[in-house]
Amino acid sequence: MxxxxxxxxxxxxxxTNYHHAVAWFRAFRSCDVTVPIWRIHRAIGMGGDQLVPTVAGQEVEDRFGDTVRDKWKEEADAVLGEIxxxxxxxxxxxxxxxxxxxxxxxxxxxxxxxxxxxxxxxxxxxxxxxxxxxxxxxxxxxxxxxxxxxxxxxxxxxxxxxxxxxxxxxxxxxxxxxxxxxxxxxxxxxxxxxxxxxxxxxxxxxxxxxxxxxxxxxxx
The missing domain is CATH 3.40.50.1000 (HAD superfamily/HAD-like)
Structure with missing residues (x-):
């Protein structure tokens, strides 16, 4: 074979990496959580289930994880035509x-x-x-x-x-x-x-x- x-x-x-980093930044900000984009970029390549607690901590994951991931999808959809x-x-x-x-x-x-x-x-x-x-x-x-x-x-x-x-x-x-x-x-x-x-x-x-x-x- x-x-x-x-x-x-x-x-x-x-x-897509930098588009994704900005989309995650905006998604976090929608929950009043600010994560530096450079830190988000370091985690790009992980899935969203891993990324949120890695860059923002377990407390943010527990409180906002699904909301952030849903918002990331909205933000990523908005720039899909630029890829x-x-x-x-x-x-x-x-x-x-x-x-x-x-x-x-x-x-x-x-x-x-x-x-x-x-x-x-x-x-x-x-x-x-x-x-x-x-x-x-x-x-x-x-x-x-x-x-x-x-x-x-x-x-x-x-x-x-x-x-x-x-x-x-x-x-x-x-x-x-x-x-x-x-x-x-x-x-x-x-x-x-x-x-x-x-x-x-x-x-x-x-x-x-x-x-x-x-x-x-x-x-x-």
């Missing part, structure tokens, strides 16, 4: 297919957001399958999303590709190799410290190295 490319979407294929594909995203998907990878797009985004990204990337014909928030019970840095992606791929020899420390940490927790691109705004060393074996400046560099990516199987 072919190797699996578990490919993150937000921040890796579509340029652009990251340069080289479509070419990466085509090259991965041509290199024999089974591509699964691993997103914990809302289903309507993921639909938008699939259309933006014209990716439905290039990916074997994709995930949304409806597929997972726990989001990154927990590895549930990767486990679901492997199930959808029908194989477990894989490499995880992402843009955040949380992608790399999720892969490390399940024992899979990961590589990262710097398109999400995280630094090279912190990505390596979180488990990335290689870090690329952009998707063009990653595409050129597709034949050499490490693959492995999850630890049981």
């Amino acid at each position: 072919s190797r699996v490319l578990v490919l993150d979407v937000d921040g890796t294929l579509v340029d 652009c594909a990251i340069e080289g995203a479509r070419e990466l998907l085509e090259a991965a297919r041509d290199a024999g990878y089974t591509v699964v797009l691993a997103s914990s985004g809302k289903p309507d957001h993921v639909d938008k990204y699939l259309d933006l990337l014209d990716a439905r014909e290039l990916a074997k399958d994709w995930t949304t928030s409806g597929d997972v019970s726990e989001t990154k840095p927990e590895p549930n999303l990767i486990e679901v992606a492997l199930e959808k791929a029908g194989d477990n020899e894989a490499v995880v590709v992402g843009d955040s420390v949380w992608d790399c940490e999720a892969a490390r927790r399940i024992g899979l190799p990961s590589v990262a691109v710097r398109t999400g705004g995280f630094g090279e060393q912190e990505l390596r410290d979180s488990g990335a074996s290689r870090v690329y400046e952009d998707l063009h560099q990653l595409r050129a190295d597709l034949p050499n990516l490490p693959t492995g199987k999850p630890e049981n």
Whole structure:
């Protein structure tokens, strides 16, 4: 069977990280909670279930968690039309297919957001399958999303590709190799410290190295 490319979407294929950070900032502010945007950015890549208590504390989660997440969705919906594909995203998907990878797009985004990204990337014909928030019970840095992606791929020899420390940490927790691109705004060393074996400046560099990516199987 072919190797699996578990490919993150937000921040890796579509340029959303800073839109999400501002949307979370506004969502918190709607509950009279102010969290610095730089701190929110450091948590982008987590799902909302993890992000709220991480950046604002358990008390805010207990009092306002669901309200903040609902408001974030409203704010993110409002800027969805501004989202652009990251340069080289479509070419990466085509090259991965041509290199024999089974591509699964691993997103914990809302289903309507993921639909938008699939259309933006014209990716439905290039990916074997994709995930949304409806597929997972726990989001990154927990590895549930990767486990679901492997199930959808029908194989477990894989490499995880992402843009955040949380992608790399999720892969490390399940024992899979990961590589990262710097398109999400995280630094090279912190990505390596979180488990990335290689870090690329952009998707063009990653595409050129597709034949050499490490693959492995999850630890049981």
